[in-house]
Amino acid sequence: MDLTTIIDALNDAQREAVTLPAGSALVLAGAGSGKTRVLVHRIAWLAQVEAVPLHRLMAVTFTNKAAAEMRGRVEALLHHSARGLWIGTFHGLAHRLLRRHAETAGLPETFQILDADDQYRLIRRLLKSLNLDEGRWPPRQVQWYINGQKDEGRRPKAIVETGDPFQHQMLQLYTAYEAICQRSGLVDFAELLLRAHELLRDHAELLSHYQERFHHVLVDEFQDTNTIQYAWLRLLSGESGNLFVVGDDDQSIYGWRGAKIENLHRFRRDYPDHRLVRLEQNYRSTATILNAANVLIANNENRLGKKLWTEGTQGEPISLYAAFNEQDEAYFVVERIKQWLEQGHLRSDAAILYRSNAQSRLFEEKLIQAGIPYRVYGGLRFFDRAEIKDALAYLRLIANRDDDASFERVVNAPPRGIGARTVEILREAARSRQQPLWRAAENICETKALPARALNALKQFLQLVDAMETDVREIGLSEQSKQIIERSGLIPHYQKEGEKGETRIDNLKELVNATRQFEYEHGDSNEEGIPILHLFLAQAALEAGDAQADEAEEYVQLMTMHSAKGLEFKLVFMAGMEEGLFPGERSLEEVGRLEEERRLCYVGITRAMQQLHFTFAESRRRYGRETYPKMSRFLREIPPELLQEVRMRAHVSRPVTAAPAARPTGLLDDSCGFPPGQRVMHNKFGEGVVLQCEGDGSQIRVQVNFEKGGAKWLMASYANLQVV
DNA sequence: GACGGAATCGTTTTT
DNA sequence: CGATTCCGTC
Numbered sequence: 001m002d003l004t005t006i007i008d009a010l011n012d013a014q015r016e017a018v019t020l021p022a023g024s025a026l027v028l029a030g031a032g033s034g035k036t037r038v039l040v041h042r043i044a045w046l047a048q049v050e051a052v053p054l055h056r057l058m059a060v061t062f063t064n065k066a067a068a069e070m071r072g073r074v075e076a077l078l079h080h081s082a083r084g085l086w087i088g089t090f091h092g093l094a095h096r097l098l099r100r101h102a103e104t105a106g107l108p109e110t111f112q113i114l115d116a117d118d119q120y121r122l123i124r125r126l127l128k129s130l131n132l133d134e135g136r137w138p139p140r141q142v143q144w145y146i147n148g149q150k151d152e153g154r155r156p157k158a159i160v161e162t163g164d165p166f167q168h169q170m171l172q173l174y175t176a177y178e179a180i181c182q183r184s185g186l187v188d189f190a191e192l193l194l195r196a197h198e199l200l201r202d203h204a205e206l207l208s209h210y211q212e213r214f215h216h217v218l219v220d221e222f223q224d225t226n227t228i229q230y231a232w233l234r235l236l237s238g239e240s241g242n243l244f245v246v247g248d249d250d251q252s253i254y255g256w257r258g259a260k261i262e263n264l265h266r267f268r269r270d271y272p273d274h275r276l277v278r279l280e281q282n283y284r285s286t287a288t289i290l291n292a293a294n295v296l297i298a299n300n301e302n303r304l305g306k307k308l309w310t311e312g313t314q315g316e317p318i319s320l321y322a323a324f325n326e327q328d329e330a331y332f333v334v335e336r337i338k339q340w341l342e343q344g345h346l347r348s349d350a351a352i353l354y355r356s357n358a359q360s361r362l363f364e365e366k367l368i369q370a371g372i373p374y375r376v377y378g379g380l381r382f383f384d385r386a387e388i389k390d391a392l393a394y395l396r397l398i399a400n401r402d403d404d405a406s407f408e409r410v411v412n413a414p415p416r417g418i419g420a421r422t423v424e425i426l427r428e429a430a431r432s433r434q435q436p437l438w439r440a441a442e443n444i445c446e447t448k449a450l451p452a453r454a455l456n457a458l459k460q461f462l463q464l465v466d467a468m469e470t471d472v473r474e475i476g477l478s479e480q481s482k483q484i485i486e487r488s489g490l491i492p493h494y495q496k497e498g499e500k501g502e503t504r505i506d507n508l509k510e511l512v513n514a515t516r517q518f519e520y521e522h523g524d525s526n527e528e529g530i531p532i533l534h535l536f537l538a539q540a541a542l543e544a545g546d547a548q549a550d551e552a553e554e555y556v557q558l559m560t561m562h563s564a565k566g567l568e569f570k571l572v573f574m575a576g577m578e579e580g581l582f583p584g585e586r587s588l589e590e591v592g593r594l595e596e597e598r599r600l601c602y603v604g605i606t607r608a609m610q611q612l613h614f615t616f617a618e619s620r621r622r623y624g625r626e627t628y629p630k631m632s633r634f635l636r637e638i639p640p641e642l643l644q645e646v647r648m649r650a651h652v653s654r655p656v657t658a659a660p661a662a663r664p665t666g667l668l669d670d671s672c673g674f675p676p677g678q679r680v681m682h683n684k685f686g687e688g689v690v691l692q693c694e695g696d697g698s699q700i701r702v703q704v705n706f707e708k709g710g711a712k713w714l715m716a717s718y719a720n721l722q723v724v
Numbered sequence: 725g726a727c728g729g730a731a732t733c734g735t736t737t738t739t
Numbered sequence: 740c741g742a743t744t745c746c747g748t749c
Contacts, residue, residue, distance in 0.1 A: 063738065091739045115739080189739045224738095257737070356735050358741095378737075415725065542739060562736050584735055600736080623734065624740040 006044045017277040018042045024271035027246040030308045031606035032284030040073040055084035061220040064543045094196035105199045110400035113541035114188040118405045145170045150190035151226045151258040184404040197232045211238035222247030226258040249304050253600045282308040286315025292638045293605040300595045317644040318612045325619040330362040333573050351557040351569040355582040377559035383544035387504040394484050398469045402436035414493030417457035478516035561604040572608035577616040578629035601634045679724040
């Protein structure tokens with residue numbers, strides 16, 4: 001293979017990043033600037049030019065989708081399989097390490113992964129067993145606390161008591177929770193990362209083995225890493241320091257769940273010799289759209305700084321529709337989509353983005369009325385469905401009897417006469433003897449501490465699971481799951497539920513198909529000696545996400561702005577652009593949250609390739625009440641000349657000129673000093689347009705979008721602005 | 725254990 | 740408003 005395939009068709013910045021010498025590097029990759037491309041080509045470069053064997057490379061992503069895409073593109077570029085290349089999510093790779101070294105990590109070989117829902121249930125159960133009031137100690141909060149501590153790499157022992165009773169209680173719960181997980185062989189998502197980190201940190205020989213093995217570590221979406229993930233990367237990249245990270249501080253939208261944008265700054269300090277490359281040329285959006293995005297994001301402070309540009313055309317203005325109410329808003333959007341489709345465009349090129357999932361309903365209704373097929377992202381995923389989790393719980397119990405979470409889940413599902421009272425006794429016995437529920441149940445069957453009927457039912461349950469295991473030991477995974485579903489009695493149970501039960505039964509059949517597919521993909525070649533059942537269960541927990549992605553289908557796309565990250569659409573609607581909704585009222589409380597909302601808006605805008613529409617409702621029913629929200633501040637931050645207000649009924653759009661008079665609705669009006677839209681002249685910066693003002697008296701600050709320098713905040717009393 | 729009425733409560737999400 | 744959870748009754 002020759003070099004040209006790898007570096008041709010890259011722009012200068014991309015090529016610079018791809019061909020950097022070994023060492024640490026930070027690639028600041030703006031939206032649509034070819035970030036995945038750089039990662040993929042970097043891998044190919046290292047493999048082909050630097051002659052680094054693929055198995056000495058590790059690439060880390062956040063989603064399975066990104067990992068799969070990257071692997072596919074590497075293979076396409078190299079024209080051969082990329083087996084041996086470790087590429088996966090943080091969680092997936094951590095899981096792999098823990099499976100390989102379960103014993104060293106202090107875990108049973110049979111350990112199982114606890115997903116967020118399992119974790120929540122386990123915590124509720126814990127609260128109950130400790131007789132704590134759920135109202136006073138909300139399980140969600142406990143869960144948040146525990147995960148937050150783990151994300152920061154802190155074990156209970158490392159937490160210093162402040163004397164705060166709340167903290168004290170949380171700490172107690174964290175400790176108790178850990179004990180349950182440990183004796184049940186359960187590992188939650190945060191624990192995967194923490195354990196993997198500790199495994200490497202505390203075992204010098206393992207650490208040096210992996211440090212030696214991985215000459216290069218590449219990281220995608222680096223701005224989303226949390227403390228423990230960063231620590232993990234530091235450890236792994238170790239001495240060589242060959243850490244190649246790609247990220248965009250302006251697209252950091254997961255701070256609320258532990259992502260540390262500071263990691264970008266930390267990286268710069270911790271790797272003083274790193275190379276920095278900015279990817280600013282955008283290949284996705286029109287100049288108008290990029291302009292709006294640039295000006296908006298310029299309102300954030302502490303950016304690493306980046307300005308997207310394009311060689312492409314100006315494109316159409318961004319439209320702004322002030323709807324009467326939320327019905328009208330949905331109607332408008334669907335009308336526009338109709339027109340777009342009439343022009344012969346694809347449904348899948350159009351997306352409706354919103355801040356919160358609840359907003360999808362109205363759009364769905366109107367789309368149904370219009371007979372336009374659509375797809376809503378981010379609903380219940382296949383492996384999260386109750387019936388699937390029930391069936392999986394049986395499989396998990398077979399793999400590991402100590403799994404208390406699964407035991408509780410199916411001990412009386414379907415109902416078999418083991419009621420709350422019996423389970424209560426079991427829990428108590430388990431707690432006092434520090435045993436898993438299964439063991440406690442076995443013991444209780446000996447002691448006759450139960451009424452005959454319950455005892456009988458319990459014995460039958462224990463026998464059922466044991467029998468399932470013996471009968472199923474020698475057969476393939478799909479056959480196993482099929483038999484277990486049948487013998488569990490779940491199907492007749494759901495049959496009683498009528499129509500809803502039918503879909504559940506269909507889903508169970510689908511589960512068998514999934515196991516068959518998994519078997520087909522993984523064959524008998526048990527990866528590194530790990531039983532296929534364990535591999536499947538881990539995948540069910542870790543890759544529940546994109547199980548049913550029928551990308552080929554033709555649907556209008558509905559999703560939150562969060563889930564839109566990484567995607568692009570020719571036509572984008574950003575709906576509900578209202579104060580209180582976006583930015584949400586809660587994001588005003590905490591400092592930093594508003595900036596994250598603004599980044600989210602930036603992410604939304606930069607999804608659009610050709611056409612962008614903003615909509616908001618002047619009246620919106622929320623929680624059954626009529627509200628009259630104001631237009632989102634984010635829209636005020638966008639230069640008016642980029643926006644075109646739309647009145648739908650006449651299908652005439654009113655061009656917006658600089659003069660405020662051209663904005664009769666007064667949407668963008670503001671009461672101080674210079675009206676937004678006013679053209680002004682500054683001695684140093686030249687001509688520009690006023691975006692907004694704030695403050696009063698001599699403290700008035702004006703934000704001006706200069707033709708040369710972009711948006712800037714100026715003190716009106718010093719700036720000596722001249723009206724043009 | 726199933727059912728129904730009352731009470732409660734409302735971001736964002738991947739793993 | 741509407742989904743989910745809780746609690747009391749049969």
